[in-house]
Each structure stands twice: as C-alpha cells, then as structure tokens.
Amino acid sequence: MPTLKIDGVEVTVPAQTTIIEAAERVGIEIPRYCYHPGLSVVGQCRMCQVEVERMPKLAIACNTPVADGMVVSTRSPKVEKARRAVLEFYLLNHPLDCPICDKGGECPLQDYTLTYGPGESRSVEEKIQRVKHKVLGPHIVFDAERCILCTRCVRFCHEMPKTGELGVFSRGDQSEINLFPGKVLDNAYSGNVIDLCPVGALTSRQYRFQSRPWDLVRHTESVCPLCSNGCNVVLDVRHRQRGEELLRIRPRENQAVNRWWMCDEGRFTFTSLHDPARLRVPTWCENGRRAEMGYDDLLLRAARAIRRVVEAHGPEAVGCIASSRQTNEELFLVRRFFREFLGTPHLDFRVRSVQFQASDASEDGILRRTDKTANTRGARDLDIRPGPGGLDVAGMIAAASEGRMKALFVFEEDLVRAFPDRPLRQALGRLDLLVASSMFSTETTALAHAVLPALGFAEKEGSFTNFQGRVQKIHRALTPHVASQSLPEALRDLAVDLGRDLGGIEPEQVWAAIGERPGAYQGIAWKDIGDLGLLPEES
Amino acid sequence: MAFEKILTRYTNIPNYTGTIDEYIAHGGYQALPKALRELQPADLIETVKRSGLRGRGGAGFPCGVKWGFIPKDSPKAKYLVCNCDESEPGTFKDRMLIEEEPHQLIEGLIISSYAIGCRLAFIYCRGEFVYGAQVLERALREAYGRGFLGRNILGSGFDLDVHVHRGAGAYICGEETGLLESLEGKRGQPRMKPPFPAISGLYRSPTVVNNVETLSNIPHIVLRGAEWFASIGPPKSAGPRLFSVSGHVERPGNYELPMSITLRELIFDHAGGIPNGRRLKAVIPGGSSAPVLTEQHLDVPMDFESLAAAGSMGGSGGVIVMNDTVCMVRVGEIVSRFYHHESCGQCTQCREGTAWLHKVLRRIEHGQGRKEDLDVLLDMCDNMKGKTICVLSDAAAMPIESYLKHFREEFEIHIRGRACPFEGKGAF
Ligand SMILES: Cc1cc2nc3c(=O)[nH]c(=O)nc-3n(C[C@H](O)[C@H](O)[C@H](O)COP(=O)(O)O)c2cc1C
Ligand code: SF4
Ligand code: SF4
Ligand code: SF4
16 A cells, blocks of 8 residues: 655555545545545546646646655645635636625635635636526526536536536636536436535525525534435524524435435425424314313323223233334334333334335435335334234224224324225224324324324434434434423323333433343444444444 | 658649549559558557657657557557647648548558557548548548458458548647547547546547648658658658748748758748748747747747747647737737637636636737736736646647747837737737
C-alpha cells in the first residue's frame, strides 16, 4: 500500500485511492464541487486542484491516484491562487442573491468563497441573465443563474435512477442544465439532486422559502419509516413560537443501507405529522357515544373490562394485533404485556400479504422495498407471533365474529381497510372491548371502545430493524402533543391497573430486557447500537 | 534550392482532379502493396519512428511513438481516427488535401491501420466540409472498387473498412478526445487524460488519432524510406509541412516547404510580401492559438523547436500575417470572441475565462477600458493556463498574453484615449 504525505501528514492507503479520498482519511477536506463519492468522476470544476511534488502542473485530487512517496500540498500559494481563481470565475455570473436563496447558510459556494475566495470581484462586466424559477418536476425548481454547472444533478439522474431526464445544453458560458425535450424530473429519487446541488440552483418545492438553515435548530438523526429499507435520515426541525415544525428530511450517509440517498416518498411524505386532523386525545365510546377522556379514567375502564373478560372466559378471549410500524421497544413491551402478563397466545402483526413471505423484495433494484412498513423484521425477531395454540390475525377476526374472542387490541393498523373482504364490522362489533391506537381516525377506530392517539415516528425514541436485520435507532425530533401519551406509557399504566409492573419503558431499559432473552438480539444493549445501526450477526 | 513538393506534388500535374486513376498513374497506391507484402506492422511503426514524422494537427507529437503506445496484446478492437476537423482559425491545408488529393490520405490511412492492427477506421470531417466529405466518400468507393479497402486487401488477409463522419460545427471536436465523444454520438467535450486514447479511446478501445496531413505523409515514407524523410528539414522537425498563409500578403495560400524555412522567406519569398508597400506588424505562425511574433522574429525558422524558443509554436501551420493598419486590441477581441464561442464549457476557468477575456477586450477596443484591465487580463490568462481538461483554455489565454507582451503600449493608448486609434481601418 502506498504511503504519501498530504500537508505534512503521512497516510497509507490502498493503491488506486485518489488524493481526495486519501486526504479525507486524515481529516483534510479538499474543496470540491463536481466530485461526489457516489457519482462518476468528471474533473470539471477544477476546484480540487492540489500541488504534487515533481508534477509540472497542479493535479485534480479527484482523479489523481496516489503513489508511494507522493508529497501533496493542498494549500501551497500556487494552489491557493488557482482555487481563488476558480471561485472568482464562478462568481462572474453568479447572481449573489444569497439573501433570498434557500441554500444560503449551508451553501458550499458561500462557504468556499468565504474560506478560499477573493474578497472582491474584479469584474465590471454585466452578468448573464437566465431563467430564475423553472419547475423541473413535482418536487424540484431550477434557478439557472445560480447553477455552477457541476453536472452532479445530470450524472445522478443518469447513474442512480438511470432515468436521465437532465442534460447540459449549449456550450461555453451559454451552457445550461435543462430537461431533455418531453421529459419531467419525476423519478422516484429526484429529491436527491437538492442535496447534491452545491448551490441553490435546485431547490425543493416543498421546503422552498419555508426557513433559513440557521432557523432549523434541531437536526435529529433518524430512520425513514416508509419501507423496510430503513434509509438513514436527518430530521430538520424549526423552532417556532407556536411550536416546532419538521420542515425537511434529508438522507444521512450509511454505506450499508442507503449510501447517500433516499427516495422521494420517504423525503417528502411527512406532512401528516403536522396534520390538524391527527388524533391527540384518547376517546371512549359507550352506547354509541364517543367522548374525550383522560388516560387515567380510560385505562381504568379498559383494565376493568379486561379483568371481566379474563375472569369469565380465560385469557384466550383476549387478542392483540400489533404493527410493523411500531418500534422494537413498543413491540417488546406489547409482547410482554399480552403473552406474559395476560397469558394469551393470540398475538400477531401480519396484516400485509408481503409479510407472509420469508422476506419482502426490492421494488426497483435501488432502495425502495415492497414492504411499506419499517419494522417487519423487528416484529419477526421479537416473535410477535401467535404462541402455542394462538391465532393469527385472520384467526382472531374469525374468533371475534364467532364470539370466542371478547377483547381485542389493534395497534396502528386499520383492520377494516386491511381486510376489505372480511366481515370486520360485524366481527369487531361483537367485542366486549376493542382498543385501537392510531394517528388518525379510521374505520377501525370508529368501531373501538377505546381509542388511543398514536405517535408518529418523529415523536418516538426507539429502534427499527430493517430488512437486512440491521437494528437502527430513531430519535425524537418533535415533542408529542401534550394530550398524547406514548404507547409504552399507556401500557405501563394499564399494567399497573391490572396489578403488574411492566418495568422500565425507556429504550435503554427495554433493551436491557431484550438483551437478556435468547433470540436475535441477545447480548445487545441500547448503547451498542451506533449511529449507523447494528447488524447482530456482525457484532 | 528548389524544394521538391511531396504532399502537393499533384499541383504540378496539369488538369489533375485526384481520381483514383490519376493518383495511380502518378505513382499512387504503390506504397500500399509494399507495406502489406514486405513489411510487418512492427517494422512500419519502427520506420515511422525513424522518419521523425511529427503530428501536423497542432501538438507535433512523434507519430511512430504514438502508434507504439497501442497495446499489442489487447483483445479489444483498435481504431484509427483521422482528424479532419480543421477549425483552427488561419488553417486550411487539410481541406485542400482531402479535396484535391484524397487518395494520398486514404492510402496513408490504410497503411497506418495495418500498422496498428485496426480494421475499422474513421475520418472525422469538419461539418462545414460538405464538399470535402463528398470527395472522400467518392474516393473511398473507388478504393473499395479496386480492392484497396474491404476484405482481404490485395490478397494480404488484411481487412479494413473506413467511414466518413461529419461533425456538427464545433471547434472543440478537433481536440482528439472531444472528437471521440462526438464520434460516439455524445456531446462533444474533451475527456480527462489519462487515460490517453492509445489505451482507452473510441468506445474505450485503443485508438490512434492522427491529422490528415500527418497520415498523408505515410505513403511517401513507406515508398522512399525513413532516412529520406528524416533528411528533409531540420532533424527534429523532419519532412515537409504545409503552411497556410493568410492575411496581408500578396499571395495567400498553402505552401509546402521544409520547416527550415524562415518566416521571412515564407512571407516575402513565397507569399509575395506585404501588399501596398505596408510594413509587417505582427504574424501568428501556427494558428490563432499561437502567440504572436513580430518583425524581430522574421529570421526564426518554422520548425517546432525554433518557434517554441521564440515564444510561440508551430501549432497547426496557419500563418496569419498582419500589416501596420491592424489594431492588436481588435485582434485580441476577435480571437477571444472565437474561444468564447468555442469553449465546450466543462471547466470553470475556460467557460468563464474565455467569456471574461472577450468582454474585457471588447470593452477596451470600444473605448471603455480601465487602466487596471491590463493587469487583470494578464492575471486571468495565468489563471486559465495549464489548469483545465484540454488546452483550449491555454489556447485562449496565450495569444492574449502575447499581444499584451508585444503591444502593451497600443492597449494603453486605447485606454488613455478612450477610443481605438485605428477606428475604421483596424479591421483585418
Ligand atoms: C481545441 C483543440 C482543437 C484541435 N483541433 C484540431 C483539428 O481541427 N485538427 C487536428 O488535426 N488536430 C486538432 N487538435 C489536436 C488534436 O487534439 C490532436 O492532437 C491531433 O489530432 C493529433 O494528430 P497528430 O498527432 O497527427 O497531429 C486540436 C486540439 C485542441 C486542443
Ligand atoms: S443545478 Fe446544481 S447540481 Fe445541477 S449542475 Fe447546476 S449547480 Fe450542479
Ligand atoms: S427507500 Fe424506503 S426507507 Fe428509503 S426513503 Fe424510500 S421509503 Fe424510506
Ligand atoms: S478547457 Fe475549455 S474546451 Fe477544454 S474541456 Fe475545458 S472547458 Fe472544454
């Protein structure tokens, strides 16, 4: 392996490593625009030029492989002049509308100009005027004046979704990014060009003018809940006087899961978190009249009903349908409550046909998967399945309609929608007790005696296990509504009402219990699960 | 001593039209059988190396050495591409060679293909050369008809097909890797090097790109020997060269001469000197990309080394002569307008720099110059040179630097006087 020196720091890397990659290993960031580790190398922006001893010209670090004994400088006077020049050239026609630009504050053109650029322009020529807001597709708007022609967006569309909607048109200083005739930038991954664009040329129609980067006070690491891939994300939350708001989801690099990317559905489908129609307060329905009710009263009534059912019909008259939308921690507590405390074998989570296969499948050979929930693997690993003699979801529905099942809990699933061809209304209508948790009113909650508001993924602390078996943490980005409790809190209190102690409900405490059990997660503690998750077989 | 014309020998033949019969009647297609029957590819490469033939497209790279870079053991197809994009301002010799003596090029192309193991060759023709492309197509048909192309050429077992491809009118498609992209049907923009075309060229296969004039020399080298060729002109710049002389001379045109010829001889003896008793002011010796020379350089010989030593370059052989009515600021404006228009736009310095150069020079020419402009121009040139994917950026910067070096006073007069002192007659 060649050993070289970069700014006096020695580094040994495999042959074929480029200077820009080698520098990264020792924490030296060589400024770049067109280079991106996830895209092909084109060497166009000329920003990453470095001086290499015994090379007559400056070398571009993105395309120069290392060699043994190489001596590289990333800040020699020659390099600094060349870099300053590139920035000066960029700014010749740049509109400098930073004050109204979404990218301002997190813009590599601003940042590098401040660090390496000329303080003032020497140009007195008129700037070229170009189109300021062209809608390229459902999610993206383009500002041609801000574009620095790094071609990252073009290469992304050619190389990742392989849809190739974008190209460079005309040449020289007339060059412009545009759609090929008849095309729309509408692929399942189009939002990634927003992150890739090193200036404010490609902006999100959803996020546009919503915030300044410095008003996004929290950047919470999390995992996308919308399919079993579990793309790593960052949740950008703005603090407002009237409450915080999640304004943007961005992918977070995880080479084992989503590399640098995420799909548009995962990126843009979060507004339901702030939907005013969300259920916030528990309700109780008796004699056809539904009323809001505090948790204490509601859980007491539920506990009484459960006790009556168990006394009269035994624990087999109670069932629970959990959800692969729930976190591992919630699922573990659900299992403990129903299987261990109540002693019922009727526990399941499989309401989708893909969950009956050994595994779901890739939807497009890229990231998206056919199981549109986050935690099927976790539910399997935690054995959220019928115990000996237990019923699966269909069996529980049948038992309810036959009057054998008396009390049923349904978490975060709309059973009526999930099984349109079964007599759900009739079956659920016969129950002595139906408890449902949900973010929104559904046909199932309409039939429930007790409805508990469910929290969204951005309001929970916990973990999901993606289809590979990788356990990944989600963190709370948004404070739950004051009137809503988390499911673990509600289960804990319900257990107390039934004279049982569920134990600690914080993720760390739950994992202490999970780790003790034989199974996929034996020996794992909460702190073992790092920022990039943990694959049990690798640990 | 009268120089024996080689590439343009046909111009001495009355009523010569360049058909295959005429070409053969005057000694054409004799090198081909000799090469195929008597020489191994390796011998041919060796011969061309020994001849000292250097590329006539601009860079002057030794032709045989370039051929030698083609890997012998690669399982990939090998390609020969003839660069007939000739778009360098002031250069018009390839056009003449294809229009008037197409078979000389085709014979050279076949022999060269044999030397490097190519079975499919291309002639990339400048888009505007409609007539030249037609002539080539006709000549290729003739060559196929005689069995010089196609399967089993002259019973040798060697097969070759040749296609003419017309470009769409971009100077940058003359740069060899821009040409290859264009030939592959992509946007014509140069590739990063390495890898060089000899390793990864057309369709990522080993490829040689040679200029029309370079290849036209090959039959003569094969027929008359490397030593004969090497003895023409100075040792490091062997063989004949076509100089395209334009501008303020009595007899503009192409002149085939050895590179030992001096600028003075070329301009005054061959091209008939400056008309109307005017004085020579400036001369660009190797196409618009070459730095300008002045009267003091008239005795410089036109070989690659001497021109480089004089601060310019042999380039494409386009000699642009300017008399004392020419405004050098206007020349700068026109030359920079060309590069501004032709930059492919990939590299930041070139895309933005060519435009900025042009705008500043236009401003100075139109009386709006500022005294700080000249130093900004020089610094801009420095920032554009040696830092980009191809050398178009250098080609845009070097001439302007040279105009400022030799004619700074003239720029200053424009700025001080807020006008072009040549107004009305400064055009060329
Ligand atoms: C901007 C630019 C334009 C060029 N245009 C031409 C051209 O029109 N014809 C040509 O033969 N070479 C041209 N060249 C040089 C080619 O890149 C290449 O060096 C040449 O075709 C090699 O052939 P040779 O070795 O026979 O000279 C150009 C180079 C540059 C940088
Ligand atoms: S729009 Fe953005 S990503 Fe695309 S080329 Fe321009 S600057 Fe680069
Ligand atoms: S691929 Fe799946 S996990 Fe990734 S962003 Fe899309 S929906 Fe979310
Ligand atoms: S130097 Fe100019 S012409 Fe050459 S590749 Fe770069 S931008 Fe294109």
